[in-house]
Amino acid sequence: MTETIAERPAVVTTEKVDQGVKTRRVAVIGCGHVGLTVAAGLGELGHSVVGVDVNEGLVTELCRGELRIHEPGLADLVRRGLDSGRLAFTTHYDYAVPEAEFIFLAVDTPQTLAGAADLRNIRAAINSLAPALNGSSPIIVNKSTSPIGTGETIEELLREALVERNVRARIVSNPEFLQQGRGVDDFFHPDRIVVGSRSAVDALEVASLYEGLHSEVIVTDLRTAEMIKYVANSFLATRISFINEIARLCESIGVDIDQVVEGVAQDPRIGSQFFRAGIGFGGSCLPKDVAALRYVGETFGVATPVLSAVQEVNRMQRTSAVRRLQSRLGSLEGRRIAVWGLTFKRDTEDTRESPAIDVVSLLSNAGAHIQAYDPAVAANPSLVPERFRPFLRATPLEAVQKADALAILTDWTEFKDVDLVTVRAAMINDLIFDGRNVLDQAEVEALGFAYIGVGRSATLPRRRRTDR
Ligand SMILES: NC(=O)c1ccc[n+]([C@@H]2O[C@H](COP(=O)([O-])OP(=O)(O)OC[C@H]3O[C@@H](n4cnc5c(N)ncnc54)[C@H](O)[C@@H]3O)[C@@H](O)[C@H]2O)c1
Incomplete structure (x- = not known):
């Protein structure tokens, strides 16, 4: 896969950033999607940044400028940071923390079985960084999405750890709004920078790190900043579930x-x-984040029926996809289904909670034989569960060989460029389920395919071709 920012001319370069930004020393704890983008972005803005991660293999690769994640433009940014000496990576808190004026927390906060956000990594990071503070009082900047009250929890943890030492706990919540697949662009063109703290001075200090970006800065208290992030993500999820519910209505009428x-x-x-x-x-x-906000509601005894419906509709979209394929193919037992796309969206290698993975599981459980292609997974099969690996094919055309149906489950741009005449010739049957509405229905039908999109008017079922 090539790293390119050519299609994104708006991506900032050092020339576009205001010179004169005061160089600050920053440590970023956690070098995943968010941490790496923030570390590389802050380095590009002229700060001196050390990324810390507990994953030794990851850090070794990052020191060589190799990335595990697919994020357009990020590899170039990391390489420039390493070459200029403004960016370094380590597994040692002792190396990064003592000198840092700002310590960003960008560790993962996964979901617990109950739906809450799991704060174990945040606690572990605080326990590791506290002993390395050498009497200075850096600002701890929480970028990990974490429940309302986490800033105060971090404050308490630090106070306990630092009780014997003359170090102040200064906490700022600075939620991250970047989208995977356009993280670099989002870093350099934020809609807003939210900084929440007990101390407006500390909040503005953190905002000053981004000075070159000319974004609106919203200063709040800690809890409000944390709430803003959950509300933003839950609202985006609500929009998607709303339009998906309407799409199912459209299919019927x-x-x-x-x-x-x-x-x-x-x-x-x-x-x-x-x-x-x-x-x-x-x-x-x-x-x-929807689950975590629901959990916050439960904790505070506040009903959240909209959030429950958002989750329910999201589950229904997966089962609806399988049901619609079944309604055209009859039993899925023994059917050969080509799948294009396994990541949760295009331009990322991330398969976590991917709807495509869920749909493939449902199809496979119903007895279908899966032949799947995804550009990111083809380059790194370990991105999918082991039981999926025999399903993988190296190209979109290999995936459709002798298939009864093609299911497009991720909106990778390259799927639009595959020659559908060749696809049809390779398939046994002529059914396409377009789970992302990436194809032009009229064009596809003109080529002789039976087409099912999401919320698109149904075509009449076609006779199964048995001549090939
Ligand atoms: N991925 C996104 O698009 C996105 C966007 C906005 C906010 N967020 C939030 O940002 C946070 C990080 O998300 P991510 O997608 O970057 O996660 P990630 O899983 O990609 O990366 C997390 C990294 O933290 C490291 N880590 C865990 N515990 C550590 C510790 N104690 N010390 C040092 N390193 C540690 C892990 O090894 C991993 O490399 C989460 O709270 C997430 O909700 C993510």
Whole structure:
């Protein structure tokens, strides 16, 4: 896979950043999707940044400029940071923390079985960094998405750890709003920078790190900043589930969702972002953040029926995909189904909570033989569960060989460029389920395919071709 930012001319380069940004010493704890982007971005802005991660293999690779994640433009940024000496990586807190004026927490906060956010990694990070503080009082900046009250918990943990020493606990919540697949662009063009703290001075100190970006800065208290992040993600998830519910209605009444969206989204109060029908939302953020906000509601005894419905509709999109394939193919037992796309969306290697993975599991459990292609997974099969690896194929065309149906489950741009005449010739049957509405229905049908999109008007079932 090539790393390119050519299609994104808006991505900032050092020339576009205001010179004169005061260089600060920053440690970033956790070098995953968020931590690495923030570390490399802050380095590009002129700060001196050390990324810390407990994963030794990851750190070794990062020191060589090798990335495990697929994020357009990030490899170039990391390479520039390493070459300039503004960016380094380590597993040793002792190396990064004592000198740091700002310590960012960007560790993962996964979902517990109960739906809460698991704060074990945050606690572990605080326990590791506290002994390395050498009398200075750096600002601890929490970027990990974590429940309302986490900033105060971090404060208490630090106070306990630092009780014997003359170090102040200074905490700022600085939620991250980047989207995977366009993280670099989002870092350099944030819609807003939210900084929440007990101390407005500390909050503004953190905001000053981003000075070159000219973004609006919103200063709040700790809890408000934490709430802003959960509300933002839960609202995006709500939009997706809402339009998916409407899409299922459209399927039944014979109305086209794309036209409905076009007619609705022109209203500037509504807009078109996160308003496309498909097989549902996934990834490491939206599902867990909706669950965590519901959990916050339960903790405070406040009912959250909208959030419950958002989750329910999201589950239904997966089962609806399988049901619709079944309604055309009959039993799925022994059917050969080609799948294009396994990551939770395009331009990322991330398969966490991917709707595509869920749909493949359902299809496989129903007895279908899966032949799957995904550009990121083809390059790194360990991204999917072991039982999926025999399903993998090296190209989109290998995946469709002798298939009864093709299911498009991720909206990778390259799927639009595959020659569908060749695809049809390779398949036994001519059914396409377009779970992301990436294809032009009229064009596909003109080629002789039977087409099912999400919320798109159904075509009449075609006779099964038995001549090939
Ligand atoms: N991925 C996104 O698009 C996104 C966007 C906004 C916010 N967030 C939030 O940011 C946080 C990080 O998400 P991510 O996607 O970058 O996670 P990730 O899983 O990609 O990376 C987390 C990294 O933290 C490291 N880590 C864990 N515990 C550690 C410790 N004690 N010390 C040092 N390193 C440790 C892990 O080894 C891993 O490399 C989460 O709270 C997430 O909800 C994510």
